[in-house]
Amino acid sequence: MAGATLRIAMIGTRGVPARYGGFETAVEEVGSRLAKRGHDVTVFCRPDPDGPGEEHLGMRRVELPIVRKRSLETLAHTALSVINPALRDVQVALVFNAANALLLPVIRARRIPVATHVDGLEWQRGKWGALGRRYYRLAERLAVRWSDDLIADARGIADYYRSEFDAATTMIAYGAPINHSPLADRLAPLGLEPDGYHLVVARFEPENHVREIVAGYAASGARLPLVVVGSAPYAEAYTARVEAAADDRVLLLGAIWDQDQLDQLYRHCRTYLHGHSVGGTNPSLLRAAGAGAYPIAYDVIFNREVIGHHGGYFTEPADVTAEIMAAEREPDRVRVAGAALQAAIRRYDWDDVTDGYEQLCHRLAARSPNPR
Structure with missing residues (x-):
């Protein structure tokens, strides 16, 4: 201007x-x-x-x-x-x-x-x-x-x-940064492959529903691992609850400051699970959408404003279980919806x-x- x-x-x-x-x-x-x-x-x-x-x-x-x-x-x-x-x-x-x-x-x-x-x-x-x-x-x-x-x-x-x-x-x-990069070299050190994991990126706070996501995943028969990126200062008790809900398919990676590695995690996940419920438009959700990830988000107005009909929603662990299993059964549907959201998100x-x-x-x- x-x-x-x-x-x-x-x-x-x-x-x-x-x-x-x-x-x-x-x-x-x-x-x-x-x-x-x-x-x-x-x-x-x-x-x-x-x-x-x-x-x-x-x-x-x-x-x-x-x-x-x-x-x-x-x-x-x-x-x-x-x-x-x-x-x-x-x-x-x-x-x-x-x-x-x-x-x-x-x-x-x-x-x-x-x-x-x-x-x-x-x-x-x-x-x-x-x-x-x-x-x-x-x-x-x-x-x-x-x-x-x-x-x-x-x-x-x-x-x-x-x-x-x-x-x-x-x-x-x-x-929303738009990410079309095919690079996936930062996944191998984590033991991951493209389209081979579900992803959560969030601070460990109750209103971000990390524990509910982990519990819903643990109750599923998912073949792909759940990768959880995040932590929080002053949140030892809540972190312990998240850890208690996890099983051996859940990879708790803590905070990742390597932005290239984070970009690759967003770009190549099967689904991105987003539990934020009170913070308005969330940059992590926009970053996932800009990378073409298929979102499964907590059902509040802020998340629906971003995602529309290009993703799934949950309000309790059982919903997470159902959405993850559907995403593993229907990878083509998930891929098409993620690409459609990536195109729509250019308005941000x-x-x-x-x-x-x-x-x-x-x-x-x-x-x-x-x-x-």
């Missing part, structure tokens, strides 16, 4: 390089493209001993320390970010995660217009106790009140904010996503912060 270059700050995530989740993926994909278009992009990052230093893909990295406690880590890091000197002269702030809404007045006090990417229904996540859930509900209201704009990545999230708070949002989805384009963020930033920079 044509227009003046801007100084943009991206706050509230683990930062770049993207090695964790959807927010980090969005920051890397959008921030690098904004930088390539000439904008000055600063990303506040958590400590990364293997990080690239002060610059990554044209973005300035500002590493700040963290409090290693799940309930405080995000908010404490964001608090350090919003008072950091690197925020001086920034024209627009993009804050990710409504949980950071408590700190929006600090940004506004610095006369910086701010948009908050509200993500999914965080208060529904099982890892939070009663106090955490109440905080997240409060944070949603504060984000509505104190943001100059709200960003939603899925229609279901936009509908929620409209019905719950009578608040408009700017709809900007994630992008990172350049178009960046256009949306760029337009939003120009609108925000053209005015001073105003109460919603």
Whole structure:
């Protein structure tokens, strides 16, 4: 897009390089493209001993320390970010995660217009106790009140904010990388072959239904192994439940940071099982769809918005069992449906996503912060 270059700050995530989740993926994909278009992009990052230093893909990295406690880590890091000197002269702030809404007045006090990417229904996540859930509900209201704009990545999230708070949002989805690569050399070290396994990629959290997927698979007579990629900090108890549900056909690989290997896992699986239920449009689902994988997804509006009729759905382990067995009986049907979804998913384009963020930033920079 044509227009003046801007100084943009991206706050509230683990930062770049993207090695964790959807927010980090969005920051890397959008921030690098904004930088390539000439904008000055600063990303506040958590400590990364293997990080690239002060610059990554044209973005300035500002590493700040963290409090290693799940309930405080995000908010404490964001608090350090919003008072950091690197925020001086920034024209627009993009804050990710409504949980950071408590700190929006600090940004506004610095006369910086701010948009908050509200993500999914965080208060529904099982890892939070009663106090955490109440905080997240409060944070949603504060984000509505104190943001100059709200960003939603899925229609279901936009509908929620409209019905719950009578608040408009700017709809900007994630992008989907398209992967046609035939390369499969990174599978052999894992003992895998193309079209020879089912795949899960997820953080080990209850609302991602990893345990239900593993239990449903274990109850099946599946011939192909189930490959599970993922872990989570502070999730020892849930990880133990996943391990207890597995049998010897389940390969628990933990986290994989090798992106080429992950691309090959997505590209060559028989099915991709996706249990995410509260997070809006999920980048892992988009990545699997962009690789032509056949998805079997937890049945919620966010996943149906992406997949439509090009995949299967489940709500309990028995559904997983049935879907996996059907996929092994009908490989041609699965292959055709995956290819159709890959074609349809081209509507999720990172350049178009960046256009949306760029337009939003120009609108925000053209005015001073105003109460919603």
